Amino acid sequence: MKPASKPVRLVFAALLLVAGVFALYARTAQHAFVSIDVSEYLLDNQHVQHGLTWKDVGWAWTAKSASNWHPLTWMSHMLDVSLFGLSKADRSFGVGLFGFGEAGHNLVNAAWHALNAVLVFALFLRLTGYYGRSLFVAACFAFHPQHVESVAWIAERKDVLAAAFGLASLLAWERWARAGSRTGYGLSFVLLALGLCAKPMLVTWPFVLLLLDAWPFERAGRARGGWGRLVVEKLPFFGLSAASAALTWWAQSSGGAVQSLELIPLEWRLLNVVRSYGLYLWHTVWPVDLIVHYPHPGPTIALRDVALAAIVVGGIGFVAFLQRKRAPWLLVGWCFYLGTLVPVIGLVQVGGQALADRYSYLPLLGVFLVVAYAAAELAARAPLAKRLLAPVAVLLVLAQFAVAWEQVGKWKDSFTLGSEVVRVEPQSSWGWNLIGRQQLEAGLFDYAAQNLARSVEVQPGDPNAWHMYGKALFNTGELPGAENAFRRALALTPENPAYLTHLGEAVLTQGRVQESEPYLRRAIELDPSYPGARSNFGRWLLSTGDFDGAEREFRAAIELKPGFTPARNQLARLLMRRGDHAGALREIEIVLGVSPNEADLHRGRARCLMALGREAEAASELEAVVKQFPAWLPGQGDLVWLLASASDPRLRDVPRAVQVGERALATAQGERPPGLLDALALSYAQAGRFADAVAAAKAAGRRAEELGDPGQAERIAKRVAAYEAQRVDLSVPR
Template sequence: MPRQSAGICLALIVMVFALYFQVGNHAFLNYDDNVYVTANPNVAGGITGESIIWAFTSFDASNWHPLTWLSHMVDVELFGMDPRGHHLTSVAIHALSTVLLFLLLLRITGSRWHSSCVAVFFAIHPLHVESVAWVAERKDVLSAFFWFLTLLLYASYTVQQKRVFYLLALASFALGLMAKPMLVTLPVVMLLLDYWPLGRCRTGGADGEGRSFRVLVREKVPFFACALASSILTVFAQRSEGAIKSLGAVPFPLRLENSLVSYGAYLGNIIWPDDLAILYPIPSSYPLWQVIGSLFVLLFVSVATVRARHRFPYLAVGWLWFLVTLVPVIGLLQVGVQSMADRYTYIPSIGLFIMAVWGIPELLAGFTYRMAILTLLAGAVIGAKTAVTWQQLGYWRDNFSLYEQTLKVTDDNYVIHNNLGIAHADAWNLDAAIGEFRKALRINPNYAEAHYNLGIALAMKGELDMAIREFREALRIHPGDAKANYNLGVALEQKRQLLGSGK
């Protein structure tokens, strides 16, 4: 590796750690960190024969991602339940992914300046805080690492035509899918890169040479096969855990509206990140102007970039990268209660970075002070994004700061009210906890978990009659809930004992 490129790689690593090092002082969250680490007995025991088998056979957390489970187990082996090590491991993986992204773009474009600029934007963008600072999102940074490694190996294969690089790329892709199934769109991105900058497509090369599209697709059949297998496993896992919402719960017209509006929102947040939250609830409907406006923007940019593909191929490739990689999480197959999520932009945002970094210099071609303008513009963007990311990272230090900030910038967020209530209950702030649970239930009266948690808080406070009523309401909504049944029985027994004692 040339000395200058090695220096850029080192600078990228230093930049990531300097920006993200504060997460070493952050706590675990009660939102999914308990599912993935702190309250998961299979992970909390570290690496054992049984835990390895469990990782490869489990559909816990509504996914099949054994590599993610194994990474959490390794952290437990190394750091126990000290959150510092778990957080900094994710930072380290993010730093390595940033380096791989730089090396990938440098390899396929030959442009050191453009490649380093895209890598910096990836390293510091505020939307990526959720992926890096949330222990439960280890799957995001881990799968992205294999995304970039796969493409780097694929680029080596296209240059050297050595079968070993193809096989290594396929193996890396399989590992990435075992970290997070969102990588299913990677074969399509490989085809995009065949067009630009690799110029392997017959219509993509400047001299008209190259392979036919059919040949390039056939070359990637093993990758598409792996993606299909991962997709089937994922749908099966999510159905088995009840994570996929029915059309009755979220009607298809609302899903379609949400998908269009989310595309527009992702585009806006990548350009101007503001009012970021850990959970954006899906509303009951969207204003017509938002749906039509988002559809217009998507169609306009799509048509414009495709029409300009011969002169500015990076615009079409970057835009399609953004659109295609969001498809698995855009909401047509609704999983969970969120309308969108910052973490979903971790890989898709790169497409827009490519458009900006290659497109803006072209736009300023012919300007007298072009380099000075580009330098000032890049510096301003990097400075602004870094400041927002630093501020955003501060919100993730614990449950209270994160949830209170989320409630400031979102409406009707009953899940976050519930989680904030749990945090207050764990700190024995029972009145505050009860207040949060009741806020959650005012928004969604049929939220069984909030009824259950309210019952627990009331029982802790000694208000057994009210606690019994909440446990029964939770069981009305979710009959057979083991925890609610058990705690209802405990509360009834306590009440019987109190009555028997004459109190």
């Protein structure tokens, strides 16, 4: 170990690392949350949505949501919500202390990564005393493109959080190993416990401590009892790891994340283990075409790749063993790389990926250590290499930064990320799913359906792909196709509340009220805290005439998730039917705060304003919505009705009402909405053209009956009778 560097050099290195990390990741402040896992961790998690509260902190310690036990990660997300709000799009839970939304969450990830880079520098400097080598390892850690996934993906907060406590635990252990500090021992134990509460990746840490005993501490020869005593002193740490492993198995098994041996047999797993060790190394050396999901090859795994990986990995290991006395850093660094990947290498298969860049966040430290020491040894033997060492190291770090910069941009949103996945892996169901989800959220339903169809075509055994495809078809109005997709999803994963409630919704929307009931009821039984299930069951109750029950379910859904717009929308419609237009207006305005560009909401707001006698505001609302959506016939019909019936003579404009109505009908391309025909009939009657009014109103009534709305047809019939008597009756509700 070399003498410690001067404080000014240490501060300079730390500031350089922090500045570099924020230069690389600052633009994530402009990034949206990608849709992978963000619902479970943030947007739809009612415990996280409330921010940091004692009640939800208690939940965090017993939760197995997201198929993980990581209470500290949950609390970290809760704290972010308290500070920054949930997202800029959803203010229903408040804006937090600072109101930065997604930007705050993403920059906190970057801050943890910056802290980790400084901890890596401090740790390696304490372990080895070499300033230059330690700074190089820390810079590689800070800027390597493989680490972008752990930082730019908000659902991977657990990665950067666990790493911080894991690295700090090793720093504390150094004080125990070298100076016998009991405080260091206790602090190392506590920090490891906290790290395991963030992510179980640190279960290998007791073995890492044994590696450090071999080098650089070289304690085996000095400790009484040799390796036996060194193992005994770490038994409490092994106990922590065992407890964490048990809790993780409980959470992942309960969540259905662990893949069975029938689905991915042991021989496929073993072949993929060897291949993955090689691929992680290759991605370290040549970080090109990095994607968020590398599909498991299964039976199509190339034995050529496995053999090549075995030769490289085995060859390095063989050389490291032969050189263990002359170059112990090689064996320790290599064992660190191999060993810390064991929990995620795929022997216990979680999910359908072959490997993941995020899994290499800590293991690559072993590779960086080997590169730093190998380069230094070469420089010590060759004068030319010594002169080139520093500039080559700088160029290597800058190259990593440049590639990482490009990689960060790929995490801009789900569409960009998914497009990169399918560029590299055209047969990736994940990639097509990501693209389709983004389009679904943006209201591009036809495009979403096309891309999600590719997803199920590529991976027909993926229930989530069928579910998302069904949602896209439902929003395009292709209800039988949506129903079939939801049934396919449910066949693959029975008893899933989301699949059940969306199947029930599709069946209900097709008018099969009684058939939809079992699906909707079962969804609530499985998860009474699922807002979608409560809202859709409310729709079912509404269809049976149980207005009180429907209102109760809608309000329950809103209480669970105040920003859940479908429930507020349904509640607003129910309140309008009950004549509570003030209450309906409140709900609509809340929804408009989240979805300001939905024409139907503006139409509902205008109707409430009209019912409340605020005709001028209603007119402004309708004029704006018709201007924004000129082809939207329901809005045109409401504007015609208001122009023909306004009690304020300054707003009533019968000639314009006739003009707007006739023009809208002429451009309707054969579509004859009953609401528009009814409004046009009123404008004719107000203009004294009662024969035209009768004809238009009768056409409206027939169309309402064809569409299965006898209530509307009955109301129109009353107006027909008035027009036939050469009078206008505005007392009949619309």
